[in-house]
Amino acid sequence: MAPAADPNSTGSTGGGATxxxxxxxxxxxxxxxxxxxxxxxxxxxxxxxxQQLELYVERAQDSDTGLQKAALESMRQEIRTATxxxxxxPKPLKFLRPHYGTLQAYYEKMAxxxxxxxxxxxxxxxxxxxxxxxxxxxxxxxLLGSEGDIGSWGHEYVRNLxxxxxxxxxxxxxxxxxxxxxxxLVGQIVAFHMKHNAEPEAVDLLMEVEDLDxxxxxxxxxxxxxxxxxxxxxxxxxxxxDDLLVLDIAYAIYMKFEEFPRALQIALYLDNMQxxxxxxxxxxxxxxxxQFCFILAxxxxxxxxxxxxxxxxEEREVLQEIVNNTKLNEGYLTLARDIEVxxxxxxxxxxxxxxxxxxxxxxxxxxxxxxxxxxxxxxxxVNAGFGQDKLMTVPLEASSGGSSTSWxxxxxxxxxxxxxxxxxxxxxxxxxxxxxxxxxxxxxxxTHVIAGALLGVGIxxxxxxxxxxxxxxxxxxxxxxxDSYIRIGAIMGLGLAYAGSQNEQIRSKLTPILGDAxxxxxxxxxxxxxxxxxxxxxxxxxxxxxxxxxxxxxxESELGEPLTRLxxxxxxxxxxxxxxxxxxxxxxxxxxxxxxxxxxxxxLLSCAYAGTGNVLKVQHFLGQCAQHLEKGETYQGPxxxxxxxxxxxxxxxxxxxxxxxEHLLQYGEQNIRRAVPLALGLLCISNPKVNxxxxxxxxxxxxxxxxxxxAIISLGLxxxxxxxxxxxxxxxxxxxYYYKDASLLFCVRIAQGLVHLGxxxxxxxxxxxxxxxxxxxxxxxxxTLLHACLDMKALILGKYHYVLxxxxxxxxxxxxxxxxxxxxxxxxxxxxxxxxxxxxxAGRPKTITGxxxxxxxxxxxxxxxxxxxTEKYVPLSPILxxxxxxxxxxxxREDN
Numbered sequence: 001m002a003p004a005a006d007p008n009s010t011g012s013t014g015g016g017a018t019x020x021x022x023x024x025x026x027x028x029x030x031x032x033x034x035x036x037x038x039x040x041x042x043x044x045x046x047x048x049x050x051q052q053l054e055l056y057v058e059r060a061q062d063s064d065t066g067l068q069k070a071a072l073e074s075m076r077q078e079i080r081t082a083t084x085x086x087x088x089x090p091k092p093l094k095f096l097r098p099h100y101g102t103l104q105a106y107y108e109k110m111a112x113x114x115x116x117x118x119x120x121x122x123x124x125x126x127x128x129x130x131x132x133x134x135x136x137x138x139x140x141x142x143l144l145g146s147e148g149d150i151g152s153w154g155h156e157y158v159r160n161l162x163x164x165x166x167x168x169x170x171x172x173x174x175x176x177x178x179x180x181x182x183x184x185l186v187g188q189i190v191a192f193h194m195k196h197n198a199e200p201e202a203v204d205l206l207m208e209v210e211d212l213d214x215x216x217x218x219x220x221x222x223x224x225x226x227x228x229x230x231x232x233x234x235x236x237x238x239x240x241x242d243d244l245l246v247l248d249i250a251y252a253i254y255m256k257f258e259e260f261p262r263a264l265q266i267a268l269y270l271d272n273m274q275x276x277x278x279x280x281x282x283x284x285x286x287x288x289x290x291q292f293c294f295i296l297a298x299x300x301x302x303x304x305x306x307x308x309x310x311x312x313x314e315e316r317e318v319l320q321e322i323v324n325n326t327k328l329n330e331g332y333l334t335l336a337r338d339i340e341v342x343x344x345x346x347x348x349x350x351x352x353x354x355x356x357x358x359x360x361x362x363x364x365x366x367x368x369x370x371x372x373x374x375x376x377x378x379x380x381x382v383n384a385g386f387g388q389d390k391l392m393t394v395p396l397e398a399s400s401g402g403s404s405t406s407w408x409x410x411x412x413x414x415x416x417x418x419x420x421x422x423x424x425x426x427x428x429x430x431x432x433x434x435x436x437x438x439x440x441x442x443x444x445x446x447t448h449v450i451a452g453a454l455l456g457v458g459i460x461x462x463x464x465x466x467x468x469x470x471x472x473x474x475x476x477x478x479x480x481x482x483d484s485y486i487r488i489g490a491i492m493g494l495g496l497a498y499a500g501s502q503n504e505q506i507r508s509k510l511t512p513i514l515g516d517a518x519x520x521x522x523x524x525x526x527x528x529x530x531x532x533x534x535x536x537x538x539x540x541x542x543x544x545x546x547x548x549x550x551x552x553x554x555x556e557s558e559l560g561e562p563l564t565r566l567x568x569x570x571x572x573x574x575x576x577x578x579x580x581x582x583x584x585x586x587x588x589x590x591x592x593x594x595x596x597x598x599x600x601x602x603x604l605l606s607c608a609y610a611g612t613g614n615v616l617k618v619q620h621f622l623g624q625c626a627q628h629l630e631k632g633e634t635y636q637g638p639x640x641x642x643x644x645x646x647x648x649x650x651x652x653x654x655x656x657x658x659x660x661x662e663h664l665l666q667y668g669e670q671n672i673r674r675a676v677p678l679a680l681g682l683l684c685i686s687n688p689k690v691n692x693x694x695x696x697x698x699x700x701x702x703x704x705x706x707x708x709x710x711a712i713i714s715l716g717l718x719x720x721x722x723x724x725x726x727x728x729x730x731x732x733x734x735x736x737y738y739y740k741d742a743s744l745l746f747c748v749r750i751a752q753g754l755v756h757l758g759x760x761x762x763x764x765x766x767x768x769x770x771x772x773x774x775x776x777x778x779x780x781x782x783x784t785l786l787h788a789c790l791d792m793k794a795l796i797l798g799k800y801h802y803v804l805x806x807x808x809x810x811x812x813x814x815x816x817x818x819x820x821x822x823x824x825x826x827x828x829x830x831x832x833x834x835x836x837x838x839x840x841x842a843g844r845p846k847t848i849t850g851x852x853x854x855x856x857x858x859x860x861x862x863x864x865x866x867x868x869x870t871e872k873y874v875p876l877s878p879i880l881x882x883x884x885x886x887x888x889x890x891x892x893r894e895d896n
Contacts, residue, residue, distance in 0.1 A: 420452025781809025
């Protein structure tokens with residue numbers, strides 16, 4: 001952009017130049033009188049400068065080359081040394097304006113010489129304010145002028161050139177002209193920008209001319225961090241495949257400067273295991289490798305270290321243990337002790353019924369099976385991972401005559417399955433004692449209890465890898481049993497324990513079930529989901545085929561069942577976040593029976609573009625929701641969820657999606673309104689935004705019970721693990737409002753359990769590492785639950801309430817745990833505050849605001865960021881989340 005014109009200057013600048021064209025082309029004779037009047041307004045020194053410059057212009061056209069050269073040199077000197085305020089054009093440019101045409105005409109007549117190049121340089125700068133829009137004269141004369149330092153003409157000139165280059169480049173692309181000259185100039189401009197702290201402008205120019213590789217040469221120690229920050233944050237807003245290219249360059253730069261943890265993050269974002277290996281092989285520091293392993297464990301991927309990545313056997317074992325997440329339980333309990341919340345809580349402590357007036361919650365039916373089932377879930381969610389509670393792990397002698405099994409039998413039939421499985425939730429991540437305590441249920445004669453125990457085994461192992469594969473050993477024998485409850489328990493257990501592992505043994509055991517004609521529909525549905533979880537985002541063709549055949553084999557009546565939709569979800573999970581890789585499968589899905597065709601299509605698309613922020617896909621889903629259909633069509637539910645799944649990638653899209661969903665509430669059909677609360681729940685998971693909280697609170701009293709139930713569950717999801725007092729109050733009031741309606745009260749109880757998830761130490765948010773990385777298994781768990789919630793009455797309120805346990809895939813401690821070089825907890829002061837976006841800001845801006853200083857371990861809420869408040873230690877990860885290893889700072893001196 002040209003600088004804005006001074007109100008006193010003659011004529012206008014920049015875009016307004018077209019109006020002046022007539023006065024430009026013909027040397028100005030006519031407006032002399034006007035000029036004389038203008039001259040009277042000028043100060044003496046301005047007048048002197050103006051006459052001086054006019055003299056130079058005349059001399060520049062002299063036949064004597066000596067005079068010419070002196071005049072041009074002086075003119076150049078004047079232009080270069082002129083400074084201007086931000087709002088006005090530099091004086092020399094202002095006074096030379098009327099002579100631009102004269103000089104242009106004279107330039108055309110000159111013979112080729114160094115002087116001609118010198119004049120071209122000057123014309124190039126004058127064109128900055130003079131040339132008509134779209135002529136790119138500044139660039140034209142620059143290419144004709146002398147090679148050399150363009151920076152000396154100032155930032156504004158360089159910026160203008162960069163703009164003209166990108167226009168010229170796109171024009172020449174269509175004409176396939178020679179662009180070598182342009183690229184030489186681009187190199188100069190990029191070098192100038194990189195030296196002068198304008199990294200974003202350098203990156204933008206290189207993106208325009210499609211030569212980002214040039215960046216790697218120009219970054220240095222001082223600016224690589226800011227450059228990469230700009231690259232990674234702009235990747236979210238670029239269309240594919242540019243976004244991946246930008247991240248590749250950022251990865252290359254981080255590797256060049258040995259910023260390994262950041263490079264590892266990008267490798268995980270790109271889901272590129274070769275890059276991950278490269279990070280390990282390029283780094284020789286064992287401590288740093290341990291930190292990488294903590295990052296991998298948090299991301300939740302299965303990763304096997306080999307000799308190349310770590311040659312020493314003992315060291316490799318230590319690293320593999322960290323990747324396998326075996327430290328998670330220990331760290332979590334350290335946090336719990338530090339915050340002093342080890343004391344087990346009972347469901348009554350959560351309901352706080354004594355705070356409600358008059359109507360007691362539940363009245364006479366205190367011991368109804370439905371309410372006990374709700375209490376089972378609340379107890380499991382609140383005490384998750386603490387290893388003790390007041391219902392399931394009570395020692396035999398403690399309760400008079402009763403025992404821990406007595407709670408189990410306060411549940412009816414399939415309720416016992418969820419109750420037994422809840423023991424797995426309470427002992428979450430503690431594989432050894434978890435399996436020991438679940439063992440007693442395997443000897444039960446009640447098939448529901450055995451089914452629950454099998455599911456419990458899967459829950460305990462969720463997110464924890466183990467080379468002995470205890471879950472597989474225990475569950476494998478049960479997947480072919482007669483009883484469908486036991487089969488589902490074992491199958492779902494495998495899905496939870498091995499989510500994301502792409503374990504071949506599990507595939508060979510589960511795929512035959514999909515083709516088993518004797519298997520009931522629910523067994524087949526849960527098999528598809530479990531396979532989807534184990535192979536999440538892998539695009540595995542064999543699994544995809546098996547699920548497709550299972551879908552094609554379903555009879556007309558089965559296709560209408562809510563469970564059948566879980567088959568298409570299992571198929572979708574295989575392509576989670578893999579974008580266009582889904583296209584072949586999506587084509588196949590168009591051949592399905594029309595009852596399931598559209599539903600499958602929406603599910604596949606929403607999974608494939610989950611977390612990408614692809615605006616076109618959001619528009620596509622909104623288009624699907626605009627249609628008013630007859631009753632019985634179900635595909636708009638997944639389309640509404642799809643909006644949230646795609647738009648959750650970044651803040652801006654997320655806010656816009658929330659507004660679009662508000663519109664759907666007003667204008668959408670009933671089946672769309674039922675899905676909107678769930679979509680809102682996913683967008684703000686474990687992040688209770690006030691506007692969303694209010695919307696859901698309003699919907700929780702909706703006339704349509706399905707909408708109300710979805711809104712209540714979503715209140716639990718947005719408040720999950722936050723102990724948010726406002727949501728807790730809303731839910732308490734709802735429990736007294738719905739005290740006669742067992743189904744709605746059940747949903748309220750579940751939501752209450754979620755808000756106090758892990759006594760407020762856990763989060764369900766699938767994003768981590770400052771919201772840069774999306775854990776595929778965590779998102780898969782959430783999406784599975786939300787798809788089940790699209791049909792509350794059939795699944796969660798029916799006999800498949802244990803789908804609530806899919807949430808375990810997304811549960812993570814929301815902590816910052818600092819450990820020393822021996823991986824023992826180390827307490828240091830840290831500042832925790834709201835994260836600030838510092839992309840492209842000058843200097844070294846503060847990255848957090850409104851902070852408080854705590855000593856670790858600390859809890860991090862949504863949008864929080866931490867930084868060390870001491871210089872005694874150096875963190876091995878630039879992002880302070882989860883486990884961070886601290887090294888002593890060798891340069892630190894204690895002040896006396």
